[in-house]
Amino acid sequence: MLVDVDDAGVATVTLNRADKHNALDSAMFDALLDVTGTLAADRRVRAVVLHGAGKSFCSGLDLSSLGSGGGARSLLDREGDALANHAQRVSLDWGRVRAPVIVAITGNCFGGGLQIALGADIRYATPDARMSIMEVKWGLVPDMGITQTLPRLVPLDVAKELTFTGRIITGSEAHDLGLVTHVADDPLAAAQELAREIASKSPHAVQAAKRLYDETWAGAEPAAALMLESTLQVDLMGSPNQLEAVYAGMARREANFSDPD
Numbered sequence: 001m002l003v004d005v006d007d008a009g010v011a012t013v014t015l016n017r018a019d020k021h022n023a024l025d026s027a028m029f030d031a032l033l034d035v036t037g038t039l040a041a042d043r044r045v046r047a048v049v050l051h052g053a054g055k056s057f058c059s060g061l062d063l064s065s066l067g068s069g070g071g072a073r074s075l076l077d078r079e080g081d082a083l084a085n086h087a088q089r090v091s092l093d094w095g096r097v098r099a100p101v102i103v104a105i106t107g108n109c110f111g112g113g114l115q116i117a118l119g120a121d122i123r124y125a126t127p128d129a130r131m132s133i134m135e136v137k138w139g140l141v142p143d144m145g146i147t148q149t150l151p152r153l154v155p156l157d158v159a160k161e162l163t164f165t166g167r168i169i170t171g172s173e174a175h176d177l178g179l180v181t182h183v184a185d186d187p188l189a190a191a192q193e194l195a196r197e198i199a200s201k202s203p204h205a206v207q208a209a210k211r212l213y214d215e216t217w218a219g220a221e222p223a224a225a226l227m228l229e230s231t232l233q234v235d236l237m238g239s240p241n242q243l244e245a246v247y248a249g250m251a252r253r254e255a256n257f258s259d260p261d
Contacts, residue, residue, distance in 0.1 A: 001031035002053075003038070009046035009203070009259070010195045011039055011099075018054025023062035024112050029075065029090055032116070036093035043259045046203045047195035048097060050120060051104040051188050058113025060134060076143075084145060087112070091119035091145040095214055098207040098260070100198055104187035105171065105180070110134045115144035118153070118179070121210065122194065124187035125171030125180045136166040152218050153178045202241040202257050208232040 002014040013035055015022040022028075039045050052058055075087035084092050090112070094101045103117045105125035111134040117123055125131070135142045142163060150159050154177055162169070162177075174180040184190040198206060212232055216225035236242050241257045248255035 001028065001035055003035055005042065005044060008196055008199045009044050009099075010192065010199050011042070011045045011048045012192070013039075013048060013050045015050075015052040015058055018052075020062060021054065021056035021059035021108055022052040022113070023059045024090075025062040028062075029086060032090045033086070033093060036089075036097055040093075040096045040098065043261065045097070045099045046199035046206070046259075047099050048094075048101040049104060049188070049191045049195050050094075050101060050116075051191070052106065054107075056107030056113075057103070057105045057109045057129070058116060059108040060111030060113050063138075087143065088145040091115045092148060094119040094121075098210065099203070100195075100206060100210055102191040102195055104191040105129050105131070106187060110168075111142070112144050114179075115142060115146050115149070118149035119145060122181045122191075123179070124182045124184050124191045124194075125174060126185060126187055127170060127172045127183050129171035129174070129187075130168050131171065131174050131179065132166055132168045133162045134166045134168075136163065200255070202245050202255070203260055204239060204241045204257075205236060205245070207260065208236060 002016050003011060005011045015028070017023060017025075017028065039048060076085050078085045082089075094116075100122065101120040102122045102124065103120040105117055105123060106129055109117055109125070109129060109131045111132070114131055114133060133142050133146070154162075158177055169177070169179075171180055171183050175183045182190065212228060216228060244255050244257055
């Protein structure tokens with residue numbers, strides 16, 4: 001796993017098993033959890049771009065590695081009273097990163113790889129990327145947090161069809177279905193351009209907006225959702241970065257925002 005944070009606060013995370021199409025083995029699971037923990041704690045980070053080295057984003061589980069010694073079963077373990085198990089956290093812990101997370105998908109994005117991508121905020125893919133909820137091929141169900149991510153993107157009938165069949169769809173088809181936000185010939189470049197744009201905004205406002213939607217988008221009680229809007233807004237109003245946004249806008253200059261505490 002490679003991580004680079006530039007001067008603008010854009011973190012680029014690279015899945016780095018190109019020879020295996022970035023298939024997930026135990027070491028990669030551990031590395032992903034380390035990375036999300038590090039990025040969640042790094043106040044410099046204003047946007048994250050996640051992509052895979054080589055031809056593919058992630059081809060799913062490395063069955064040859066995890067199939068021996070109970071490796072796959074150990075991924076179902078939970079630490080203490082944690083809500084999610086080890087495998088689920090690899091997808092869901094991107095939500096712990098306060099900055100927006102953008103995924104660039106090329107080549108194969110299967111099974112666990114797709115579930116990792118679904119855990120991000122925004123997804124770019126090439127038109128010919130190959131994507132699948134593939135677990136049925138192995139007689140299994142998707143179990144890396146998909147119940148918390150897929151319902152926000154597609155209707156139930158679409159989710160069922162893709163899961164029951166395990167069929168491979170292109171990036172263009174995924175975009176039509178709502179799994180992918182944008183299609184681009186160079187998704188990494190497009191994701192990095194968007195990340196730089198996001199990084200130029202007030203990080204307090206962007207992170208508050210991510211929290212607002214993550215906590216209210218599906219199933220939240222209206223009273224709680226509306227209260228969160230007000231609470232976050234009160235916290236932002238009159239803060240240094242909010243005032244800097246106003247002053248910069250009035251002066252028609254580039255804003256100079258400070259990192260969150």
